Amino acid sequence: MNKHGEAIAQFTKHKSTHGLKSSDKRSFVVDHFIQADRHFTVEELYFEVKKLRPEISYSTVYRALKLLAKCGLASESMFGEAVSRYEPVHSSAHHDHLICNRCGRIIEFENDKIEKLQKDVARNYDFLVSAHRLELYGLCKKCRRKKNR
Amino acid sequence: MNKHGEAIAQFTKHKSTHGLKSSDKRSFVVDHFIQADRHFTVEELYFEVKKLRPEISYSTVYRALKLLAKCGLASESMFGEAVSRYEPVHSSAHHDHLICNRCGRIIEFENDKIEKLQKDVARNYDFLVSAHRLELYGLCKKCRRKKNR
DNA sequence: ACAATTATGAAAATGAATTGCAATTTCATA
DNA sequence: TATGAAATTGCAATTCATTTTCATAATTGT
Structure with a gap:
């Protein structure tokens, strides 16, 4: 299984162990984040997602990123700016x-x-x-x- | 001249080269920051100053710290928190x-x-x-x- | 002292993060 | 397939620190 597949699997597992349900919109956001495999602010990810799925709201993107952070697939960092960035966590080494x-x-x-x-x-x-x-x-x-x- | 004296001198110089005026209140805040020689959030410094000089407002403390940052006597950093911290800059080494x-x-x-x-x-x-x-x-x-x- | 300019305090504005809530969707079970 | 408890969503509202505005006070050069 490739790296993305592993991440998706981990997310699915987190959902089941935490009694969460599936949702198209959230899945789309999560997939996009994992596929992109780079840094995003909430707003950046929101704008990208909106182009493809305009019906997805800022809140959903925000909550999806928070969730990704909770299950260890994203880490929140503040690069000295006033906004939070979320970066994919690679199971491998810290960077x-x-x-x-x-x-x-x-x-x-x-x-x-x-x-x-x-x-x-x-x-x-x-x-x-x-x-x-x-x-x-x-x-x-x-x-x-x-x-x- | 000691380290604090140097810092004060640098501040005075910055004032003169930038057409700024002197003010008791701002000087008090600046002195306190330099003497303390440690990290502060705006709020933290404000509360300390307020104990000694209740008539000094948050705005003044805020602007004093911004000014210190501008003239290189303080640096602003965000320690992964949502608030900015100001730390004294020692002319010596980075830390x-x-x-x-x-x-x-x-x-x-x-x-x-x-x-x-x-x-x-x-x-x-x-x-x-x-x-x-x-x-x-x-x-x-x-x-x-x-x-x- | 006068005029010009900066400093101050209080309040308002800003901007991102977060939450409340009603409407909607999911999913296990009947 | 129908149902209902629980999760998800969108939007609006809130929070909270930062930053700006503006009227007033203080400072400085002449």
Whole structure:
């Protein structure tokens, strides 16, 4: 089963264990989010969905994303902005972000060495880490070229 | 001149170069922030100031913090919460944060190795970094002890 | 002191997140 | 297939921090 299939399966499982029912609209939103496999604000996802299924409301999108977050398929993060972004959670490794200040592109990366050093730091402070966030802001490859335009 | 004095001087300079006037109230807020030398939300700083100078309004505190941010003496960050926090900027090194999910304590740290690895990552993506943020969330020393209470 | 400009306080506006509620849909069971 | 309890949906209303407006007060240069 592919990655998307797994995610859908996990969502279905969460529904059954939580007494939730199926719904076309929510499924559409969930599928779209999982297929897209990238960051969304509620509003961004809402606008995309609306193009294809105009009868789906903001509330439904909002609640679908909250639900995805609850069942571990999306994580909510606030990239220093005032709006929440939801990103797909890949069962695999945690990832950090490079965020372009110009075009908004978000690049994910992983770096084991950094992760390890983080643990060292935490140990020094007798701090028990449950989550972390690392974000590098600046200009992405494309935007560096057009820096002075 | 001590660190606080330098900060005050920088603030004074910013005022003169920007045609701003002096004000008792704003100075009080600015001094308090600089002396305290720690994180504040607007509201937190407002409540502290209010105890000592009840005639100072939320607006003044808000605008003072915005101003401090503009002149580089404070930086605004959103620790994954819905509220902005302002932290003193020390002319010296950048620092990252350990954030206790239980008591809210924020511990600052610096780690050159991590900084270096970040640069390596950026280089790999041809990304030009202008700022970064690293936050480790979890339980601080004190809160680990009372974890199960 | 006067004029010009900035600072202040209180209230209103903004904007995103969240919730309440009535109408609708789902689904297990009769 | 019909039923009813429970979940879902859309819209409007609320919440809550941030930000702006505007009338008044304070500051600064002349």
